[in-house]
Amino acid sequence: MKILVPVKRVIDYNVKVRVKADQTGVDLANVKMALNPFCEIAIEEAVRLKEAGKASEVVVISIGTTAVQEQLRTALALGADRAIHIETELSLDSLQVAKLLAKLVGEEQPDLVILGKQAIDSDNNQTGQMLAALTGMGQGTFASKVQINDGKVQVTREIDGGLQTVELTLPAVVSTDLRLNEPRYASLPNIMKAKKKPLEVKAADSFGVNLQSNVTVVKVAAPAVRQGGIKVESVAELVDKLKHEAKVI
Amino acid sequence: MAILLIAEHNNQSLKSETHKVVQAASAIGGDITVLVAGLNCAAAANEAATIIGVSKVLLADNAAYEHQLAENIAGLVAELGANFSHILAPATTTGKNFLPRVAAMLDVAQISDVIAIESSDTFVRPIYAGNAIATVKSTDAIKVLTVRPAAFRAAQTGNSATVETVAAVHDAGVSKYISAELTKSERPELTAARVVISGGRGMQNGENFALLNGIADKLGAAIGASRAAVDAGFVPNDMQVGQTGKIVAPDLYIAVGISGAIQHLAGMKDSKVIVAINKDAEAPIFQIADYGLVADLFTVLPELEQLL
C-alpha cells in the first residue's frame, strides 16, 4: 500500500505574527518557518502504518518555492521514503493545491492520502475535502483514529458533538486532527540519511492546471486589540464586579 | 442574488447555527433557500421555514443523508447549488466537512470562516489563528462560504416559508457510517451558551472538572476546556475551545487554570467579558482578561460557587 502525504511549510506555531503596515499581508521576513503541525501528524501516521506493515511506501509532497524542500527533508528524516517538490513562486489557494495533488494522485495511484486538516496560516481546512472531490475518493476528515482492514479504512472523526466513525473504500483521503498521534522527533542519524533520500522536483505549470484563484485579498488588518482589564483581589470583589459593573450575571 | 443555505440539524430539530447563518445570508441580500438534508427530518425543515428571511425550504429526506456523510451531501448540494449565486453553511465540523467538497465539484474557491459580509462578493475572515483579519473579494460565479456562527446574531423566527420536497438522491457509495459517540449533557451547547466556563491543564485531572459544575449550574453556563486539558484526557474533544476547536463569543467567559496560548485565545477572545483565574500573575491570559484573579483555583472555585 502506498501513502501520499502532502505537507505545507508554514510559520512556526509559536511565532506571534505581525500584519504589514501596508496591509498587504503578514510579515514573513526572518520569521521561523516549520512543518504545519497537522502535517507532522500526517507524516507520523503514515510512517506508523509502514512500521506496522500496513504500508509499503510513504511519499511526501509539498507545493511552493524551493524553501519547502527544507520541510520535505524533515519529512524524510521522520521516515518518509521519497519526496516530490512541486515548484511554484505563486502562493496558491486550496483549490489550486488540490488540483495539483489530484494530478499527482493520478500519476502515483496511492491507496491512501493523509494530510493535515488545516494549515495554520490560512486556516482554510479545505484541501483534503477538495482533493477527495476531484478524485472521487471518500474522505475521513479530522481523524483521531485510523484503522486499515481489507481494502477499507475506518476513520474515527472528531466532530462537534463528540466522535463519529466512518468506513471508506480505498483509495481514500484522511485529514488529521491533533489527537491522532504524537509525532516523533527526527534523530540525527535519520536527518543525515534523509539527505540521500530521493527528492524529485516538478514545475507546477507542467501539470496543465490553471493556478489562478478567483479570490483576491483586498487587505489584511490587525485584529482589534483587546484592552486588558483589572486585577481583582478576592472572589467577593469579582462577583461584585460581574454583577454591578459588567452586569453579565 | 439567490442564496442556498445548508441547515445544521440532528434530524429532529434545527441547530441554532442555522439561524446565525441566515442572519449572515440576509446581509448578502437576495432570496434565501434553506436545504434540510437528512432522514425523517421534516420537523427540522418545518422549523427552518419559521426563520425570518427564509423564502423557501428544500427538504431532502433520504437514508443517504442521515449521517451527513460528506460524499453524499456534497453531491446533493453541488447539484442544487449550481443555480445559486451563493452557497452558505455554518463553519461547524459538519459544514467544514462537506462544503469544500461542494466547492471543488463546482470548480470554485471556498471562503472559510466568514465573520463579516462587506458586500455580495467581499467577505472578512480571520487567518493565522485570528492574529490577522483578511478582507477577500471573489469573482467566482458561485461564492461558497462557511460562516462562523459566533460572529452573527441569530435570525428571529415567526415566518412561514414554503417547504418543498427534493427527490434527488446522491449516494456516492464510497463511505459508510459505522458509529458515533456523542457527549450527552444537560448543559447549553458551548457555541450557543451565554456564559462559558473553561478549565485548562491547571485543573490537574478530569475529576477536578466537577468543581466547575456547580458554578456552571448557577450561571446556566456551558463548560469548555483548553487543548491541554483535552489532550491530557481530562475531558472529551468536543469541549475544546480555540483555533482548532470551537469558537465561542459568550457574554461571559471564565478561564480557569488556562495560560492563554494564542491558539486558545483564537477561540474566545471575542467574548464580551473575560475573567481569568490563574495562580501565575504573568500568565498571558491576564493581558486580555477584563477581570483577573491571581489565586489558586482550588480555593477560588468553591468560594465562587458559594457567592453566586
Ligand SMILES: Cc1cc2nc3c(=O)[nH]c(=O)nc-3n(C[C@H](O)[C@H](O)[C@H](O)COP(=O)(O)OP(=O)(O)OC[C@H]3O[C@@H](n4cnc5c(N)ncnc54)[C@H](O)[C@@H]3O)c2cc1C
Ligand atoms: C496546531 C495547534 C493547534 C492548537 N489548537 C488549540 C486550541 O484550539 N485550543 C487550545 O486551547 N489550545 C490549542 N493548542 C495548544 C496551545 O498551544 C496550548 O498548548 C494550550 O492552549 C495550553 O493549555 P493550558 O493553558 O490549559 O495549559 P498551560 O499552558 O500548561 O497552562 C496551565 C495554566 O494553569 C495555571 N495553573 C496551574 N495550576 C493552577 C492552580 N492550582 N490554580 C490556578 N492556576 C493554575 C498555570 O499557571 C498555567 O498558566 C494548539 C496547539 C497547536 C500546535
Ligand SMILES: Nc1ncnc2c1ncn2[C@@H]1O[C@H](COP(=O)(O)O)[C@@H](O)[C@H]1O
Ligand atoms: N502548498 C501545499 N503543499 C502541500 N500540501 C499542502 C499545501 N497546502 C495545503 N496542503 C495540505 O492540505 C492541508 C490542509 O490545508 P488547508 O486546506 O489549506 O488548510 C495541509 O495540512 C497540507 O497537508
